Amino acid sequence: MRGELLNVWDKVWPDVFVKLSKHKDAPDELFSELYEAIIRAPVLPIEPAEPTQYDENGLLIDPDEIAAEAAYKVALEAFNAARSHYEQAISGNAKARRWLRIELPQHVTSESKALFALAEVHAKLRDISDDALVNRYFQLVEGFIDKYSLRYDLRRPFSLHPTLPGIFARMVRNLKLAAQTDAHLASSFHEFEDALRDLTAEQTPNRIKTCISKQTNFLEAIGQLAPNVTGNTLGAICNQVGTWPHEKLKESVKGIYGFASDYPGIRHGGTPANQLREIEMRDLVAVCVVMFGFSPYLTDQLNSDDIYAIGEVA
Template identity: 40%
Template sequence: MRGEFLGVQTLLMAEVFEPLFEFIEENDIKVEDLWLDILQSALPRPVPPVAPTYQSYNDDGELHLPEDLEARATYETASERHQAKLETYMDASTDDGLARDYIHNFFDDAPSEHAIVEILEKSFKPFDDAGSDQLSNAYFVAVQTFIEKFSLRYDVRRPSFNHRMSIYPTLPGLFTKMLRDLRISSAQDAALAELMAAFEETIRDLHDERSPRRMKQCIAAQFNLLEAMLSQHPNILAYNADMENRIPQGRRANTFGAMCDKAGVWPHNKVREAAKAIYGFASDYPGIRHGGNPASQLREVDMRDLLSISVILTGLSPYLSPSMDPEKIYLD
């Protein structure tokens, strides 16, 4: 369970919407074309694909570059799919039964987490318009119950003045998404994927032996991952390329601390210094990244340190990887 609607979205019709229509019948609430109202109020109209910009035409005004021909073919295929989706949407917009089927299919193939959340939020108004407080309250409770039943990491708030019902991600939900996005981001590069797998393996190894040695291995493996990730940041790549092209060559940024200084991603110097300080701990503490300085060790590392430092390092990852999108981490 990821704590998100994606993964359980196929159950939304059976768990949320269909019981509400049974509630309508049982309470003899008079409604007409409610599925149509939900479709028109809450579901997005299919968006056409964006036409490509071509690089070159020949003397006859025709495309000739392979990449342009491929882009046109891809666009034409996407346009055909869009036209089919649009026709289905238009048909559903004229019939209550077809609207129900369209909503069902949309949930089954939902394009994103954000799309599901928006539909659930916007669906409150059709229920409120159809049955006033009695029906809208039943809808609110149904969504809230669904979230609690499947341990989804969201809070639901009732509508206030001029606002619709809102579904907010919780702090555990944000952290879970950030960690998942870190995994997805790492998978795009073979070297990063290997380091991510090594880090996760050290976490699994703790199951059998939660010793200081293995906890140090976990911290070191996560630092290896983040250091490699930062080394691929465009700002660091550009800085190091500039140093190599100088005559004489300049000094490249190739340690975590040096790269933090050159990354240009921090909102304040204190945030940058905090990241460097954690790196300093890992380098100075005996047995994590190096032999370290035994005199600096105040006590042996334990589970407190593993949990706290892992959370801190994961929290730094959106600074270090440009492929992680904070907006999508918040809600997508």
């Protein structure tokens, strides 16, 4: 799952906007309408306060006021040029198509802006066209999400919602980003990824045990950085983080840690008598998903609202 729309935003142009323009009901000025929907109008700069210090010839003498006037003049000239360009683009100019294609990356610079742009295009189409073109746009965006395995579910009339696979993918991605802030964390996460990749070659019990062991090591490494944590084992970290809404959740993680410590060959020699069967791939999938699923309790480096949300317009 690629997850983020911004990662494939450059593909929106050919896969959505160009295809939309070929619909029989698309107006000639479609790209001007799209430009107005996506590109924000330039904002008039704030005029500086009225100057207070002049010489006998009526010229400004205060350095700060002189600098403020000069900066305002430059900003005003830039605004006038941008406004002229914007008005041309939204008035049906034949160059609007090229301008929009060139300027999209400059204006859509975050996930929330990309999502907002898609929603604004839908709103614009509802204002200027019939249901056939609006429905075509919905289908194109829906197909785009499926094609690139994005973390959203599109619902009518036009609203994007996070999916469970998308939430998990974003959480793991954010864990990896958090790991990059610390050399030990980065190394620990890299070792887990290497162990996971090794299973492609051969899915042996030993490799499965190594993968679970490396993931436990990573959770211990990131958990040790949580506030008020002094322990260095997953069990001790669970007791100290103070993030659990219920004791049973804490005991669940400690139980998985106990499994990793007691099952022969994962973290220690373990207790052979407690082994019910040989470890297999179903255990890898279940344990790895569950352990990462508990990671928001073990670190303050994840923003759970951000992991779920599609984001506010920035």
